[in-house]
Amino acid sequence: MEASRTSSKQLKLFHLENPLSVRLGADFFRALPSVPGVYFFYGQAGELLYIGQSSDLRARIGSYRHVTPEKNPKRTLRLVHRIVRIEWQECGTAADAIALEAKLLLEHRPPFNRAGVWRGDPWWLKIEASSDQVLLELTREQTGTGPHPAGFRYVIGSLVRCACRVSLPQASFAAYPHGVFNSSVPLILSLPLPNAPAVAAQLKSYAEGLHEPFLSRLEKMSLGATALEQEYWQEELERLRKYASKIRKLGESKPQAPAP
Structure with a gap:
């Protein structure tokens, strides 16, 4: 019982006083540029912990000040507690930031990054539907849509949650199907x-590469009534847009077949 009370007290303390706000101060976050780029989180010994990218560095890096035990996985909480220095590199476009991040992840393989640190086997997505149910299966077998890059495993959760949001626009989080808010949804x-x-x-x-119709529909929807909901859905939309930009960039980099 005593351990439980201590844990609860620690979670409340984290929620009220985020470590990044204490260590770096408000002026640091106000000075961040609102441009595309890649950002780097470092630990106490100067070790590189995490690499990320965004079309808006100020918004993305600043969002880590709002990490809480209620809405973020323990891995993200551990990362935020260890960050003592943040650096960034500005890029000309969002696509440039995505390409640079992909290159640096393979070079450095930071411990808190999961997607992008190795070139894994591709995924395939099998989708079936009845009148009132959608069945999804993410598999290595060549069936359904694919091939998808290894990082698709970490995008499918956002895709599923946003599809539920389109289908249940007025529903609270509690009404969503079981398991869809896990950090990794089931295969x-x-x-x-x-x-x-x-x-x-x-x-x-979306899985076949026709991203814009689904993304445009999400953008037209209300982000929610509370600040928490608005921030959550904005991050989900950004994650899907990031993936779409990455796929588009990969397609553009492939050699084109000569005209007959």
């Missing part, structure tokens, strides 16, 4: 949703 997932065939079609379209 096989059954979603009981209204308009299941339409949702499945939207997921398949």
Whole structure:
């Protein structure tokens, strides 16, 4: 019981006083540029902990001041507690930032990065639908849509949650299907949703590379009534946009077949 009270007290302390705000101060975050770029988190001994990228460095780096035990995984909490220095490199465009991040992740492989630190086997996404249910299976077998890069494993969760949001626009988080808010959704997932065939079609379209219709629909929706909801859905949308930009960049870099 005593350990439980201590843990609860520590979580409340973290929520009230984020370590980054204490260590770096408000002036540091106000001075961050609102431009595309890559950012670097360092630990006490100067070790590189994490590499990320964003189309808006100020917004993305600043969002780490709002990490809480209630809405973020323990891995992110541990990362924030260890950060003592933040650096960044500005890029000309968001696509340039994505390309630079991909290159640096393979070179440095920071311990708190998961996606992008190695070139893993591709994924395939199988999508089926009945009148009231969508069944998703992420597999290494060549079936359904694919191939998807190894990092797709960490995008599918955002894609599923946003598809649920489109299908259940007025629902609270508690009404969402079980498991969709896990940091990694299950490889096989059954979603009981209204308009299941339409949702499945939207997921398949995005997975096949037709990103804009789904992203545009999300952008037209309200981000929510509370600041927490607005920040959460904005981050989810940014993650899907980041992935779409990465796929587009990879497509542009592939050699084109000569005209017949």
